Amino acid sequence: MTDTATAPVYTGVDxxxxxxxxxxxxxxxxxxxxxxxxxxxxxxxxxxxxxETDKLIFDTRCVHNLVTYxxxxxxxVAELGKIALVVKGCDVKAVAGLLRExxxxxxxxxxxxxxxxxxxxxxxxxxxxALTPETVAPRCYGCDNREPTLTDHLVGEPQPEPPRPVMxxxxxxxxxxxxxxxxxxxxxxxxxxxxxxxYACRQVCxxxxxxxxxxxxxxxxxxxxSAHPRGNLSWNVTRAIHLAGRCVDCGECERFCxxxxxxxxxxxxxxxxxxxxYDYTVSDDPENAAPIxxxxxxxxxxxxx
Amino acid sequence: MTDAHTDFEPxxxxxxxxxxTYTGADLAGTSRLHMASNVRLIRLPCTGRIDPLFIVxxxxxxxxxxxxxxxxxxxxxxxxxxxxxRRRFAVFHDIMEFIGVDPRRMTFSWVSASEGxxxxxxxxxxxxxxxxxxxxxxxxxxxxxxxxxxxxxHSGAEVAS
Numbered sequence: 001m002t003d004t005a006t007a008p009v010y011t012g013v014d015x016x017x018x019x020x021x022x023x024x025x026x027x028x029x030x031x032x033x034x035x036x037x038x039x040x041x042x043x044x045x046x047x048x049x050x051x052e053t054d055k056l057i058f059d060t061r062c063v064h065n066l067v068t069y070x071x072x073x074x075x076x077v078a079e080l081g082k083i084a085l086v087v088k089g090c091d092v093k094a095v096a097g098l099l100r101e102x103x104x105x106x107x108x109x110x111x112x113x114x115x116x117x118x119x120x121x122x123x124x125x126x127x128x129x130a131l132t133p134e135t136v137a138p139r140c141y142g143c144d145n146r147e148p149t150l151t152d153h154l155v156g157e158p159q160p161e162p163p164r165p166v167m168x169x170x171x172x173x174x175x176x177x178x179x180x181x182x183x184x185x186x187x188x189x190x191x192x193x194x195x196x197x198x199y200a201c202r203q204v205c206x207x208x209x210x211x212x213x214x215x216x217x218x219x220x221x222x223x224x225x226s227a228h229p230r231g232n233l234s235w236n237v238t239r240a241i242h243l244a245g246r247c248v249d250c251g252e253c254e255r256f257c258x259x260x261x262x263x264x265x266x267x268x269x270x271x272x273x274x275x276x277x278y279d280y281t282v283s284d285d286p287e288n289a290a291p292i293x294x295x296x297x298x299x300x301x302x303x304x305x
Numbered sequence: 306m307t308d309a310h311t312d313f314e315p316x317x318x319x320x321x322x323x324x325x326t327y328t329g330a331d332l333a334g335t336s337r338l339h340m341a342s343n344v345r346l347i348r349l350p351c352t353g354r355i356d357p358l359f360i361v362x363x364x365x366x367x368x369x370x371x372x373x374x375x376x377x378x379x380x381x382x383x384x385x386x387x388x389x390x391r392r393r394f395a396v397f398h399d400i401m402e403f404i405g406v407d408p409r410r411m412t413f414s415w416v417s418a419s420e421g422x423x424x425x426x427x428x429x430x431x432x433x434x435x436x437x438x439x440x441x442x443x444x445x446x447x448x449x450x451x452x453x454x455x456x457x458x459h460s461g462a463e464v465a466s
Contacts, residue, residue: 185405295388
């Protein structure tokens with residue numbers, strides 16, 4: 001058992017199915033949102049029939065942050081009735097984010113936590129793969145939430161740490177930071193130049209909660225809406241800074257991006273900034289006030305004349 | 306208005322708060338202080354009202370540099386607007402630098418209503434910095450081809466308040 005770090009299937013799935021069935025049978029919730037195995041890999045599933053709870057799975061392909069279904073923008077999900085959501089430790093940070101910003105009541109949702117030891121970067125696979133430096137999602141490295149908190153039910157055995165990816169997100173950010181200004185500009189304008197403005201990054205984000213997004217405001221039009229490098233820069237910068245100190249690093253924006261813009265690098269840089277300047281790390285504690293919207297009298301101001 | 310010795314006159318947009326910096330700039334004017342005339346002021350109620358998107362928009366519309374200025378800490382007319390702005394612009398400053406915007410194109414300052422002389426220095430330094438960096442061609446190159454931007458100079462009616 002030296003290779004437990006690469007166990008492809010996580011324990012506790014039987015408990016997960018039993019709890020889901022009991023919740024539905026008791027009428028405590030109307031729908032369970034979890035993952036199922038489909039032809040192209042794991043995908044989110046809504047289960048409302050107790051007989052179908054055996055569909056639920058949890059393995060290394062379950063990359064999705066299902067907390068996005070609790071986003072108040074998705075009122076069609078809330079209309080289904082009370083929800084039980086299956087969450088990994090990292091996903092709980094997004095729940096905490098919604099609680100912190102009063103977008104969700106803790107009693108509105110039942111959380112079934114699953115103990116996770118990391119997920120794959122590429123999840124569209126017919127079977128779960130073991131985690132290796134080549135296959136692990138880079139965001140799993142250094143995970144500090146393998147034990148989900150805030151949950152009503154917790155299943156599975158404690159899992160070992162995920163392996164270190166070939167290149168960590170921090171290493172990629174540091175590599176960019178080490179380049180001259182002009183090369184960073186060239187890198188990001190090329191990346192943003194690819195953007196087709198589908199707004200998948202916004203749609204999938206559990207914490208992009210505005211009812212009307214600034215990008216859809218036309219009088220005045222703050223962000224040019226056609227896909228060209230200038231408007232794309234404005235959009236991508238705006239999306240990133242609106243998540244400053246709020247982003248939970250679930251990586252869904254980058255995973256959903258159809259043109260492969262490395263949004264996790266922007267997000268990670270913002271996390272570094274708020275940590276260095278305000279000693280703030282986004283956590284699973286809903287009481288931990290976010291840094292933007294808060295202030296201290298002695299905040300750094302070395303950039304101000 | 307143009308300096309005969311150079312062919313580049315930076316176009317700088319300044320977002321200032323109503324209570325301190327705007328009044329300070331007014332004092333600089335009534336005191337007949339000599340300073341560069343490359344700055345267009347946009348007066349807002351408070352630095353807390355200044356969205357980072359304003360700065361992005363200024364660059365989009367052809368600004369070569371921007372200034373954001375308001376009341377000193379503890380002096381905000383609305384008690385805490387400048388404290389909130391300080392955090393917001395710290396984050397914005399750092400992330401813009403990360404994506405390759407030269408921080409010397411973005412000047413942040415506290416200028417009180419009595420600091421006409423400081424406003425003069427802030428303006429002169431910002432203009433000198435941007436003059437050294439040259440026109441912001443890198444940002445203008447992002448413009449869609451169909452849109453013709455005005456050449457850098459003093460015809461920027463849209464940029465001026």
